[in-house]
Amino acid sequence: MGHEIATLMRKEIVETIREFKSLGLFIVFCAIFFPMFSLFGNTEISAALIEDSLTNQKGTVGVRGDIELVRQVLTSKKELEVKPLFDLDPVKSIEERIYDVVVVMPETNSDHKQKSEEESIDVFYDSHAEGTIAWALEVAAALNSSQIQMLKSKLRQIGVATAPEALPKVHYKSIDIVERKGSAPLSETLPTVILFFITTVAIGGAIGGITMERENKRLAQLLLLPIKRSSILYSLLFVISGISLLPVMAGLFSLSWAFSLDEVADRLKMHNLVVDVPPETVAALLLLSVPIAISVTATSLLFSSYYRVAQQARGYSLIYMVALNGLIRYILNFHALDGVVAFIPIVNSVFVMQQVLDGKVDALQIIIATISTLAVSAWMIEISARKLDDQRLLFGIERAPKFQPRWGKTSQSKT
Numbered sequence: 001m002g003h004e005i006a007t008l009m010r011k012e013i014v015e016t017i018r019e020f021k022s023l024g025l026f027i028v029f030c031a032i033f034f035p036m037f038s039l040f041g042n043t044e045i046s047a048a049l050i051e052d053s054l055t056n057q058k059g060t061v062g063v064r065g066d067i068e069l070v071r072q073v074l075t076s077k078k079e080l081e082v083k084p085l086f087d088l089d090p091v092k093s094i095e096e097r098i099y100d101v102v103v104v105m106p107e108t109n110s111d112h113k114q115k116s117e118e119e120s121i122d123v124f125y126d127s128h129a130e131g132t133i134a135w136a137l138e139v140a141a142a143l144n145s146s147q148i149q150m151l152k153s154k155l156r157q158i159g160v161a162t163a164p165e166a167l168p169k170v171h172y173k174s175i176d177i178v179e180r181k182g183s184a185p186l187s188e189t190l191p192t193v194i195l196f197f198i199t200t201v202a203i204g205g206a207i208g209g210i211t212m213e214r215e216n217k218r219l220a221q222l223l224l225l226p227i228k229r230s231s232i233l234y235s236l237l238f239v240i241s242g243i244s245l246l247p248v249m250a251g252l253f254s255l256s257w258a259f260s261l262d263e264v265a266d267r268l269k270m271h272n273l274v275v276d277v278p279p280e281t282v283a284a285l286l287l288l289s290v291p292i293a294i295s296v297t298a299t300s301l302l303f304s305s306y307y308r309v310a311q312q313a314r315g316y317s318l319i320y321m322v323a324l325n326g327l328i329r330y331i332l333n334f335h336a337l338d339g340v341v342a343f344i345p346i347v348n349s350v351f352v353m354q355q356v357l358d359g360k361v362d363a364l365q366i367i368i369a370t371i372s373t374l375a376v377s378a379w380m381i382e383i384s385a386r387k388l389d390d391q392r393l394l395f396g397i398e399r400a401p402k403f404q405p406r407w408g409k410t411s412q413s414k415t
Helices: 002-018 020-040 044-049 067-073 090-095 132-146 148-157 186-215 218-223 229-259 262-270 279-304 310-333 347-357 363-387 391-395 406-414
Strands: 059-064 080-084 101-104 120-125 169-174
Touching: 002 020, 002 229, 020 186, 020 229, 059 067, 059 090, 059 132, 067 080, 067 132, 080 132, 090 101, 090 120, 101 132, 120 132, 132 169, 186 218, 186 229, 186 279, 186 310, 186 347, 229 262, 229 279, 229 363, 279 310, 279 347, 279 363, 310 347, 347 363
Parallel strands: 059 080, 059 101, 120 169
Antiparallel strands: 101 120
């Protein structure tokens, strides 16, 4: 059986390579889509990355310390009005919407008892309020770079810096008072995106490997050979599931590269989000995607084995994809099933991936999900193997009804 599967797999791989153009384009699309969806889709990350429009808007900056210095630094920022903070608490002044951004300058240190490295300029802002994040970035950038020489000179005059090169560090202190609505963390969206793209490749490969071969009469010729029906399906299962992981692999590595960019990482940190997708995480996600790919491919093969014409199978494939993805997502979000979702095949593999992304790794859950999912996949392959010999599907021969009415028999006998 192993030799049969290897021979049939070689045949399928050769046919796939001959028509690699469409698959290659799909892999490139996934490499672009994964980071674009995570950075700009309906996710918690995108909510942090999207810039708010500041056109014709005015903001107020409260300053404790040398207000004139801050005014000089922010001279070019006409939309920001600089006012003294007085004795107000920085956090409360932002929570009560008195100031959009608060800057606390270091106090005068005439005795030089503290080292300049210990001094800091604190920039307070609300990381969830519209426009505040961009203003905080503008203020911090101005304090850090554009007026750095003037800032050094002024701080040295008030006794903060003991050396010309010394400069207090700018610290961001965000205030979380508003919850984001309509956005989801990466752990909720990424596994379902992976599931969708695996389903897209799997159903296309299954229709091409069974329904089209049946329609072109090549499956009937293959069945004449002394080959087990399950060997044919297992060869398709391994090849199609492996191919379905290629777009996922490209998308995950592209996503890892996108989150490694300094511009993206800095912006997320401003929103109290630290997202890191290192290569080892990508490898773990790919391993967790293997049972998902195998189970979805087995389901797709079972679906395709019930159709004789490829056009008809493609017509219903959209309903199949929506139903499969929608049902799995519904079960994952249905809180009444939280206690048993880890034991539902196929669904538990997606659930385990979500848990891993949330940092809740449970080895027992991974083992249960993998074994149950692979067992159900093998069961579906056996059911599909029985449908390969169906003469009605192979040759379009309709089966005679088991029961015929008596009047039909008598009319035939009289004739």
